[in-house]
Amino acid sequence: MANVVKIVFFQLILRRVTCVLLFMSLAHTQNIVEFQPSYVTTTGSTVTALLLGNTSDVSLNLRAVSPSSTTGSIGPPSCVAEVTQWVLTREQVGKSAVQFQLRLERSLRLCGENETDTDCCPKPLCVLETLQVSACVGSKPQASLLIQARIHALLVPANAASDNKTVIPNQVFTPLGSCPCDLTFGACDVRCCCDKDCSTEDLKLFVSHCLPGPFGGQVSTDPDYQCSVQSNENSPDWFPFLCVNSPPENNPYLGLFYQGDTIASKPGPSFQTLASSAPVPVNIYIQGSPIFTANNQYFTVPQMVLGRCVNNAPVAFLNNFEVQCVTRLSSCPTGSPLQTPQTDLRIQVKDGQGGDVMVDVIDEVAVDLSLFISSTDADASSDESLVCDNVTLALDYKFYWKGNGITSITLTHTVGTITLNRSAVLTTRYSAEFLNGEFSGEPNSGNPGYQVGRPVIAGIVDFLDNNTGSIQRTSISLWKPVSDGLCSTAEKKPVLFGENSTSGCLLPVSRQNLTQCDLLRDTVTALQADLVTATYVAKSGNPDPLMLTDWLNISFVTLNSSSPMEDSTSTCYGIPSHQHIQAWSVITGIVDGIPQRDISSLQVSYSLSSWALDCGGGDVSPCLDPSETQLFPITSSVTFIDIPIDTGPPKTRFQINFTEYDCNRNDVCWPELAFPFTKYYTGEPYSQSLAKGLILVFFFITASILGTPWRQIRQAWN
Structure with missing residues (x-):
């Protein structure tokens, strides 16, 4: 019986796998398209989805649908477009994918009372409708997407501030933050008992759990000498005669940090872009300082900054770098740095010693472009092709330095000819290497010890x-x-x-x-x-x-x-x-x-x-x-x-285990019985404790000699 059950089970699995393979084969032969996702629920004014498959001849149609009153289901997809309040846009993101977006073209502002403007929401639930996007080839629908839109109106405060000036009261008499826990405008904040938006019913819910201290609006608690603090049960006898009656308005924090002056805000934006100052040339170069040209401008080479290539990045003295910049070309470049004449590369650079050096340019023509052209989108049906000559493929600088100055600069300018059918991805390489004689000026990782996070040399x-x-x-x-x-x-x-x-x-x-x-x-x-x-x-x-x-x-x-x-x-x-x-x-x-x-x-x-x-x-x-x-x-x-640093010879087993005389790890400390003569007494300097201890011993001996026992011994001796 068990074998029969196993055979039936495997037959069911084989049938399901066969059905899936047949469906995939049928979808491949018929170029079936599908939406991803197949159902969308949105609460915003923008919806984005993908259409996958053979999308070359597919058109998208949008219409508003509603379930049937008898069956409750949505009807079949239709290729007849309808006018809706949504705008449909599409974008081809690949050979077999189309990304489309629905955008609501209306205002989500809630209509006011007796307002006649139609471009607003009469109810808080502004939009509640079902949309159907159909993918059609001609007049035959291939796939459909249902979108359930449930969008609420935006609540804008009716008393929004229009004046750009803030009136600050006199802080000598009014605290600036009278209720710091009031964080939400027009709503009651939980446990914020000083919030003016809280009704009496709201306060009853958390009146016994108000936020204490300054964050709850209680800037300072009443001191103990206030007559209203002490009760009859725990107040001392003298309290009614010496307590202080002071109203709560006499807050000691009022005016303590503010002098009462008001400052009117200036009209205009609160943020402004600071104008960048002109570069200030340095007298001598040190490691990390920027290199300047003869006309007191930064000497720049394309570099990687925050994950992106920046064409005008200053070169720092003794800082080597090697970067790769990726550019997609759909036409021949015309500007720097991909098209730079030799005259723009042969410039004067300050040497850091009061003189100038000329950049020596060496032109090289790259024959193998496989290191620079990573991928191309060739179109065999296109008869037109662009030939781009003298495209910059690499700029390799070598700075020779001595002391705090530059002795010479050599640039290897690699160019090549690129043929564009449609577009190409160009990878250009830029590098700078500082050489002191025959040695490269590599950056250090510390001086002298290593710094955490720097490369191991x-x-x-x-x-x-x-x-x-x-x-x-x-x-x-x-x-x-x-x-x-x-x-x-x-x-x-x-x-x-x-x-x-x-x-x-x-x-x-x-x-x-x-x-x-x-x-x-x-x-x-x-x-x-x-x-x-x-x-x-x-x-x-x-x-x-x-x-x-x-x-x-x-x-x-x-x-x-x-x-x-x-x-x-x-x-x-x-x-x-x-x-x-x-x-x-x-x-x-x-x-x-x-x-x-x-x-x-x-x-x-x-x-x-x-x-x-x-x-x-x-x-x-x-x-x-x-x-x-x-x-x-x-x-x-x-x-x-x-x-670890060597702090001395290791402790013996006796020193580790024997804790009888260890005052730190034992409840009974015998050396403490010899107070104040031992080092364990730290109440006063050792010299003073020793002197006082000897005086006590002297008095004890004197009292013993002059006392009753010694007098009886002398009488018996005599």
Whole structure:
């Protein structure tokens, strides 16, 4: 019987899947269109929806509908448009999608009494209707969308202020904030007992829970010496003769912070754009100061500001940058920076030492445009095409500096010829690099210790012509997944000092890849090794590239797999899927009260894992099709460990566990019995307590000698 039930159950599932596949095939062959969403309820004056499918010959018709009085249902869609109070607009957002919008063309203001204007709402419920949008091909409807509109009128205060001046009363006699909890105009605020909009019935609901203190309108409570405060039960005998009778109007806060003067507001807007002042040239350049041209203007290069490319961004001294700006071209550019003549690039720049330097321009023509043209919308039916000559593709500046000045500037101007059929997406590159002789003027990450949030400085050894080694800076990075999260499209982000982070990307792996485990391991190892290309890490935030003592060797450790096994046809073991960076930092000193942290060690380790295809959940295609892939994660992380400052030798077990004489962790403290001779007595200086204690001891001994016991001993002796 159980087997029969299972067979019937699987037959039902197979029928449903077959129906769904037939419907999808039929929809594909007939180019059926549909609305997303299929039903909308709106309370505002704007409605937006999408029409998906083959929308090339589809028209949209709008009409107002109502349910049938007999059946209660809406009639079939119609391709006959009607005049409504809504305006329908559409916009093509893709080859198979149309975005349309309905906008209410009427005022939502509530009509006043005896008002004859028709462009207002006679009732609070201003609009209550059902709309139907039909997608038609010719006169045949293909799909429909129902919109239920329920819009209330806007309530505008009848006594809206029209004067732009605010009358402020004399604050010597009237507090400015008489009821601070009155936050809503024309409505009663709960628990605000000083709100004038609250009726007597409203106050009865929360009269015993009024907001106390200044926020509830009680600027100051009555003091204890007021005669109205004390009652007959708890008042002392002297209170009726010494209490003070003072009216509540004599508030001590009145006039305390305000002198009673009134200030009339000035007409005009309350916000105005400040006029930007002209740039002030500097005498010498320091790191971060803007570079100026010979006519005292900012020297600008397109840069990324707040996530957007700005064409006129000033260049800062000793600050390197490299940005990419994306521009969609539908016609040939005519202005800067995409069309810049050489005369505009060859300009005079102040060198920061009282002179000028000329920008030396080197023109290069790009033959391969694949690095700059990311995508094009080609139209094979279009016979007309635009040819754009000498389009700027890249501007690469090199600033040579010495001390606080610039010695020379070299610009590599890359141009190319772009052919436009309809439009193209152009990616232009701009960069600036400051070179001191043969070394790049890289920005530091602290002075001298690292600053939290600045990149960790790393490098590799570069041997010069005279066989002297120097450190060429490189990066230690983590994964920065974008768009689809695949490792092929993922970017890299630098490791920031003091900030722990974990990131990763996805690698598509097929059954065929799992038969070549050595190649798969080499591929993952190469991807992980590309994150850490350095062999040295800087101890401090401002290392010297010529001083190897400022750098530390990076140690690389490969962790063994938890269960070492031999590879099989469907499983690969020992995949270095996780890279972990551990950095130990220590405080080496204090500068101006700020602790300076240095890196004392950096270790890169790899965790090994096994990869096998997961064919559960009904998806068995990766296990049957050798080219079908599954996504496997490749992760990277960084952890910063603070090494505590050495405060002395560690405590022994006796010092940790033996608390009999510890006054801080024991209720009975025997050293306190020797007050005031021990250090535990802190009521007065130790010298004074010792002197007073010795005096007390002297008097005690004297009293004992002269007292009755000693007199009896002397009598017995005699």
